[in-house]
Amino acid sequence: MIRAIVIDDETYIRRNIIDMLSQNFKSEVNVVNEAESVSDALTKIEEYRPDLLFLDINLKDGTGFDILQRSELSKLNVIFVTGFDQHAIKAIKVGALDYILKPIDPAEFHEAVLKAIENNNKENHLEKLIEISSEYFNGVKNRRVILRTSDNVYAIYEDDIVYCKSEGNYTTFYTKQKDKIVVSKPLKKVEEILSENIFVRCHQSYIVNKKHVIKYNKQGVLIVSLDEKVPVSSRRKDYALNLIFK
Amino acid sequence: MFKAINFFRLNRINAIFLLLFLQMFCFQCSEIDRNADSKTQLIITLQKQSEKSTSTDSIRSFLEEAETIIASTAAISDSLKAENNFLLGIFFRKIGRIDSAAIYFHKSADYVTESISNNRELFYHYATWKAYFDQNKYGDCFSITEKFRALINDDDYYNLKYFNYMLESTYNQIGDYQKALKYNKAWIAASKKTNDVSRIHTTLISQIKYRYYLNDKTGAYQILDSLLAKSNTISDIDKRQLYLDYGVYLHQDKDYKSALSYYLTSVNFTKNLPENTFKINELATAYMNICDVYINLKEYNKAISYLDSAALSGLDKISSSRQKDFLSYQLQLASLTNNNLSKVNGFLDAIYDYQLKEYENKYTNELAALTKANEKQQQIQQEKSQLEIANFKRTVTLLSLVAVTIVIGVLLYKRRQYRFEKEQLQIQQRLLRAQMNPHFTFNSLSTIQNYINEDQGKATNYLLKFSRMLRLILENSMQNYVQLNEELELLEKYMDLQLLRFPSNFTYEIVIENFDKDDLLFIPPMLIQPFIENSIEHGFSGIDYPGIIKLILTQKGHYLECVIEDNGIGINRKTNQGKTSASTYLIGKFLKKATKSEIEVINKSDIDPAQSGMITKLIIPIKLTQND
Numbered sequence: 001m002i003r004a005i006v007i008d009d010e011t012y013i014r015r016n017i018i019d020m021l022s023q024n025f026k027s028e029v030n031v032v033n034e035a036e037s038v039s040d041a042l043t044k045i046e047e048y049r050p051d052l053l054f055l056d057i058n059l060k061d062g063t064g065f066d067i068l069q070r071s072e073l074s075k076l077n078v079i080f081v082t083g084f085d086q087h088a089i090k091a092i093k094v095g096a097l098d099y100i101l102k103p104i105d106p107a108e109f110h111e112a113v114l115k116a117i118e119n120n121n122k123e124n125h126l127e128k129l130i131e132i133s134s135e136y137f138n139g140v141k142n143r144r145v146i147l148r149t150s151d152n153v154y155a156i157y158e159d160d161i162v163y164c165k166s167e168g169n170y171t172t173f174y175t176k177q178k179d180k181i182v183v184s185k186p187l188k189k190v191e192e193i194l195s196e197n198i199f200v201r202c203h204q205s206y207i208v209n210k211k212h213v214i215k216y217n218k219q220g221v222l223i224v225s226l227d228e229k230v231p232v233s234s235r236r237k238d239y240a241l242n243l244i245f246k
Numbered sequence: 247m248f249k250a251i252n253f254f255r256l257n258r259i260n261a262i263f264l265l266l267f268l269q270m271f272c273f274q275c276s277e278i279d280r281n282a283d284s285k286t287q288l289i290i291t292l293q294k295q296s297e298k299s300t301s302t303d304s305i306r307s308f309l310e311e312a313e314t315i316i317a318s319t320a321a322i323s324d325s326l327k328a329e330n331n332f333l334l335g336i337f338f339r340k341i342g343r344i345d346s347a348a349i350y351f352h353k354s355a356d357y358v359t360e361s362i363s364n365n366r367e368l369f370y371h372y373a374t375w376k377a378y379f380d381q382n383k384y385g386d387c388f389s390i391t392e393k394f395r396a397l398i399n400d401d402d403y404y405n406l407k408y409f410n411y412m413l414e415s416t417y418n419q420i421g422d423y424q425k426a427l428k429y430n431k432a433w434i435a436a437s438k439k440t441n442d443v444s445r446i447h448t449t450l451i452s453q454i455k456y457r458y459y460l461n462d463k464t465g466a467y468q469i470l471d472s473l474l475a476k477s478n479t480i481s482d483i484d485k486r487q488l489y490l491d492y493g494v495y496l497h498q499d500k501d502y503k504s505a506l507s508y509y510l511t512s513v514n515f516t517k518n519l520p521e522n523t524f525k526i527n528e529l530a531t532a533y534m535n536i537c538d539v540y541i542n543l544k545e546y547n548k549a550i551s552y553l554d555s556a557a558l559s560g561l562d563k564i565s566s567s568r569q570k571d572f573l574s575y576q577l578q579l580a581s582l583t584n585n586n587l588s589k590v591n592g593f594l595d596a597i598y599d600y601q602l603k604e605y606e607n608k609y610t611n612e613l614a615a616l617t618k619a620n621e622k623q624q625q626i627q628q629e630k631s632q633l634e635i636a637n638f639k640r641t642v643t644l645l646s647l648v649a650v651t652i653v654i655g656v657l658l659y660k661r662r663q664y665r666f667e668k669e670q671l672q673i674q675q676r677l678l679r680a681q682m683n684p685h686f687t688f689n690s691l692s693t694i695q696n697y698i699n700e701d702q703g704k705a706t707n708y709l710l711k712f713s714r715m716l717r718l719i720l721e722n723s724m725q726n727y728v729q730l731n732e733e734l735e736l737l738e739k740y741m742d743l744q745l746l747r748f749p750s751n752f753t754y755e756i757v758i759e760n761f762d763k764d765d766l767l768f769i770p771p772m773l774i775q776p777f778i779e780n781s782i783e784h785g786f787s788g789i790d791y792p793g794i795i796k797l798i799l800t801q802k803g804h805y806l807e808c809v810i811e812d813n814g815i816g817i818n819r820k821t822n823q824g825k826t827s828a829s830t831y832l833i834g835k836f837l838k839k840a841t842k843s844e845i846e847v848i849n850k851s852d853i854d855p856a857q858s859g860m861i862t863k864l865i866i867p868i869k870l871t872q873n874d
Contacts, residue, residue, distance in 0.1 A: 084717060086724075101717070105710045188764075201766060236766065239870045 001027075002120055005048060006034045007041045007067065008056040008081060013102065017054050017081070020109055028117050038062035038070075045071045052077045052116050057088040065091070065137045068130045076126055077116045088137065094193045095133025096146040096153070125153045145193055147173060147181050154181055158198055162212045163230050164190055166205040176212070176225060202240040203233045210244045285319050288312075289326055293333055305337050325366075328357035332370055339377070348377035348386075355390065362397045362405050371397075375412050379419070387416045403439035410436055414452070427456035447473060447484045451491060458495055466495065486515030493535065502539045509536050523563065530556040530564045530572070537575055546583045553579065561593065562600040569597050671839055672726060687716065689783075693747050708746055715739045722771035727869050730767040730799075730806075733774070740775060741795070744782050752786055752793030759800040768869045769806055773837070776829040777810045777862050785814020785860060805841055806866045813859040817849045833864075841865045 004021070006014045014034045021029050032048045035041035038061045045053075045067070055064040055078050064080060080092050080099035092099045098115060100108050132144045132155050145161075147154040160176045166187035173181040183190065191199070191207060199207050202222065212225040220237065222230040222244070232240050289312045296308035312330050316322050335350030351374040358367045371394040378386040391412045398405040414429035430453045437443055450469055458466040470492050477485055493508035513532045519525040533556035540549035553575050561569060576590045690712045697705035718736045722728045734756060741754045761767065778795060786793040791813075798809040834845045846863035 084720060086721065101714075103710060103713050105714075204764070204766070236870055243871075 002029045002052050002077075002117060003032045003048065003050045004029050004052040004054065005041070005044055005050040006031055006054040007036075007059070007064070008034075008054070009036050009059050010056075011036075013056070013081070013104075016104060017109075020104070020106065021113070024110060025113055025117070029113065036060070038066050041067045042070055050076070051120055052079070054079050054081055056080075057082045057085055063088075063137070065130075065134045069134055074127060075121065075124075077119055077124070078126070078130070079112050079116060090193065091133045091137035093189075094136040094143075094145050095129040095131075096148045097129055097133055128153065128155050131155075143195060147183050149182060150184070156181070158195055158209070159211060161194075161199075161209050162225050162228065163209060164194075164199075164207040174226070174228060178226060200240050200243045202236060202244070203231050206230050208244070213244050216241060216245070285315060286322065286326060289315055289322070289330065293329060296333055296337070302337070302341050305340075309334050309337060324357045328354040328370060329366070330354075331357075332366075332373065335373060335377070344377055344380055348374065348381065348383075351377050352390070355393070358397060360397070361399070362394070362402070367397075368394075368405055368408060372408060372412070375416075379412075379415065382419075384416055384420055387412070391416065403436040407433055407436040407440060407442075418452070418456075423456040423459050427453060427460065430456060447480045448487075451484060451487050454491060454495075463495075463499070470495070482515055482518060486512050486519070489515065490532070497535065497539060500542070502542050506536060506539045506543075509539065526559045526563050527565055527568060529559070530568050534568070534571055534575060537579075541575070541578065541582065546579055549575075550579055550583075557593070561596055562604075566601075573597065667839075671836065690716075690743070704746075708743070711739070711743050711746065715743055719772065726770060727768035727871075728771045730765070730769055731763050733769060733771055734763065736771075737774060737778060737797070741778065741782075748782070748786070750792070752782065752795060754795040755797070757796065757798045759798060761799075761801045766870060767801070767806070768871060769866050770836075770840075773833055773864065773866055774808055774810065776833060777864070780830070780862075781810065781812035781814055781860070785812045785816070787815070789814060801868065802865075804868055806868050808864040808866055810862045810864075811859065813850075813857075816851050816858050816860055817847065837864060837866065840867045 006017050008014045008017070014036075018031050018034070021031060029052065032050060033044045035044045036059070038059050041059075053067075053076065055067065057064045057080060059067075068078065078097060080088070080097060081102060081104070082088055082092075082099055083102045089099065098112050100112050129146055132146050136143060143158045144155050145158060147156055156173070156175060162174045162176055164187065165172045165174070167182075169184060169186050171183050171185055171187050171190045173179075173183065175181065187205065187207065191201060194207065198209055198211060200210050202208050208222060208224060208230045213230075214223045214225065216222050216232070220232050220234060222232055224230055292308045292312040292315075296305045296312075299305045299308065309330060313334070316327055316330060331350045332354035335347045335354060338344070338347035338350060351370060355367075355370040355374045358370060362368050362371075371390060374390045375387055375394075378384070378390065391409060394405075394412070395409050398409065400406075410429040410433035414426050414433060417423070417426035417429065430449060433449055434446060434453075437446055437449070450473060454466045454469050457463070457469070470488065473480060473488055474492070477488075480488065489508045489512035493505045493512060496502075496505035496508060509532055513529065513536075516525065516528045516532055519528065533552045537549045537553040537556065540546070540552060553572065556564075556568075556572055561572065564572070573590070573593060576593055580590050690708075694705055694709055694712065697708055715736065718732070718739060722732060722736060738754075738756070745751070774797070778797070781793070781795050794813050796809075796811040798811070800807040800809075830845070838844055843865040846861075848861040848863070850857040850859045850861060
């Protein structure tokens, strides 16, 4: 039985979540307690040692990230529940964490809880994910992103990513360390988690880190670190070159 | 042939000039004491400085400054004005412009109107007379002398002495010895009255001349003898003149032997004169006179030797008239002694050479002066042109600076204007979205309200879809440009949502003509939705056939052509203009600004009465990036 705590400052939302859980996951998830603030949550987490948190981001005395950073639990699953907070959503995406939106779509909710049940008691590097997500949320300088492959979870500095190449619904990251990391995400989703001021979509299928661009040759190709070649689409040439070389 | 007499006269005049200069300084000291006024003091200071100055330029500038002060100050005494003119006269005399000097001297004399009250006033007149005299303007000499006489009393012997002297000199110069003699005598008389007989011998020597030429030879010789008798009281200079004159008279009276002895005595005195051209000329003249005497005595060898002595100091040193005399004596002697003429020729050549050299010198000097003047003019011209070039450069620099400033100003203005327009556009866009969101939101909320009453399950479903769409709208609305596929996703979501409200009421189709849906094209958000809303809400209201919405997108360069076609009731039957038309009005205005083209609205029935519905054509700006 998964022990869950629902943290939200709205009583009705807490009630809604608890209702939906008892309707659909009565035998899998047991809501041990609920909390309405950061301090309240920290006490209850300490007391009940839950496996899963339904965590709102904006609380009266802080944020959901505050709770995650200050609690010392490992192997803790988190499902963020958020309204309209794009910065927080991007932070969650960067950390490859799970989230559902308010008002809660029962289908989305169902999927998220199933995933949590599946991941329970698994080594899921949650501390790492939370750490990186919090870094983004708090705005550190040298950012990292979480790249989840079928086998591994990578926490990679943006500066180490040379370029990304799209292959259908998969994207390959080429790093400075000569790693190739294949992530099951379309390039558009990848673009969402990368810093706009460092990465340039120079081609339909490529995103390049402008810090790694060495030169642009006449064949319409960027030469980047590792002596790799990244094409520039003719239509985006002016725009891309302007961003890269200005 | 007998030119000797004229020389001593100049000497005598110069001596008087010097004497009066000394008196002038004494007078000025007393003048200063009388003037307390500062201006006057200043003028006096300037005048004193001018007298101390050695450079002609500073003298002139001091005096001209004094002259300016005089001109601008009313209460300046006549004596000071006279003094300034006098000093200017002296200045011009010094630089050799004797005609100007005469004018200033005369001006100074004109300030004296009552009587001659001091030496200074005497000297104004004397200097005027002297300046005219030196220019041979004897008429002017007489007029100034006459003016001078009117200012002195009959018993003012001191000034009368000068008056007589001036007249005597003037008459002497014009050859009226009768009158000259008369004023010579008057001079002596006046001199005796003033107890100053220092220059009486000089005057008497002059008198001898007048008497001699007036054929009073007895009187002339009498005075000559009487003067010689008391020669120990006569100065050497006067004695020289005396012996010379005696010799000349005797010479003319053909008493050659006696004349010779007087000439020789005078030569001895002449030799004691200070070394200058006067002495050289005097000696040459004396030797030639002696030569002439020997010719008359037929002692040609002696004549030749004395003539040779005349040329001892160098033929070129003596005056040209003396050179001529010298040559004619040479020729005379050569013919008298039947000697060959080669010696005369030699002298002639020498004189010719000398004169040629003189001429050349003069020519060279003139040429040099001319060249110098030319150079100076060229220099001035050059300086002038350099100044002009500098001026031109300065003007050009100034003009280019002004031009650059104007260009920068215009550019800044244009940039500002561009920014302003861009801001205007963005503000308008924001206004547009603000206008649309609530409109759409409230329509949706009223739908939810209906569902809650009818079917709670449908209400929840609709609410979730509505909230997802609202999220999308909000996300898009935060950008000035959104990726085209996101906007299309939003439109699809919107139409799906509308289909929940009006099931099987209409179908929709999105046609992308010449690009890919996922192409990185960005457009301003929420421009198309109001027209689709218009078709659904108004075009399809009350129709009894399935409605069709067709959205056709075509990329045309930097613009996206967007055609929204429906088969609804068309525009003519529209009853509710309300908010939709406010939206379309704002969109139209925005697009007009951004693309310079208007929204085209076509009523299908206008083209083909068998058809109904509307075609709306928008031209929307495209960007390749989200950032502007």
